[in-house]
Amino acid sequence: VTAFGRDCGVYCDVSSLDAGDNEIEVHRLVFWPRTKSPALVLSNRSGGRPVQYGKIRLLRRVAAEQSSVVDDPPASAEPQRLAAAYIATPKFAETFGGAENLDPASHLSIDGWNTFLTAANRLAQHLRSTGYNGAIISVAANGASLAPIDSLGASPRFDTGPLSAAGADPMRKDVLEALLRVFDREGL
Numbered sequence: 001v002t003a004f005g006r007d008c009g010v011y012c013d014v015s016s017l018d019a020g021d022n023e024i025e026v027h028r029l030v031f032w033p034r035t036k037s038p039a040l041v042l043s044n045r046s047g048g049r050p051v052q053y054g055k056i057r058l059l060r061r062v063a064a065e066q067s068s069v070v071d072d073p074p075a076s077a078e079p080q081r082l083a084a085a086y087i088a089t090p091k092f093a094e095t096f097g098g099a100e101n102l103d104p105a106s107h108l109s110i111d112g113w114n115t116f117l118t119a120a121n122r123l124a125q126h127l128r129s130t131g132y133n134g135a136i137i138s139v140a141a142n143g144a145s146l147a148p149i150d151s152l153g154a155s156p157r158f159d160t161g162p163l164s165a166a167g168a169d170p171m172r173k174d175v176l177e178a179l180l181r182v183f184d185r186e187g188l
Helices: 014-018 113-129 175-186
Strands: 084-087 101-103 108-110 134-137
Touching: 113 134, 113 175, 134 175
Parallel strands: 084 134
Antiparallel strands: 101 108
């Protein structure tokens, strides 16, 4: 089983289980499968308590890949309070399932523009569906970046596009600019 970056966990406090509450907890995970037969792996990390789970449903949302453009609020409207998601590492493309391209010459998986644009659109959809109106996203970490920052140099740590033998990326991508444009379009 290979991980595609979308995993999660649910922790139940022992005291809440012992209290006898019959409350039902619902946990939702939005993902974009790369197959028509996705797999769900459940794991119990407790050595002393059995796992308990109820009905598991897999629902398909019928929507276009890109969300619709949001109308700007009227000028007289009060400013909206910022509710921002925090993404600590520049791996949002991996997290939101941006498909990589196979470079036939080098046999490497390469991050192309489509990888980052797909992930940016999915991130915008996810932010909207979970009630956020913004995001704080790290675009530089560990000596690499998703923007052409000269002081960090060029590193394929978060963008493998320059490794393409076909030379598809002769200039470094400015993924930050693409994110800003998608967020601007979506009113985030």
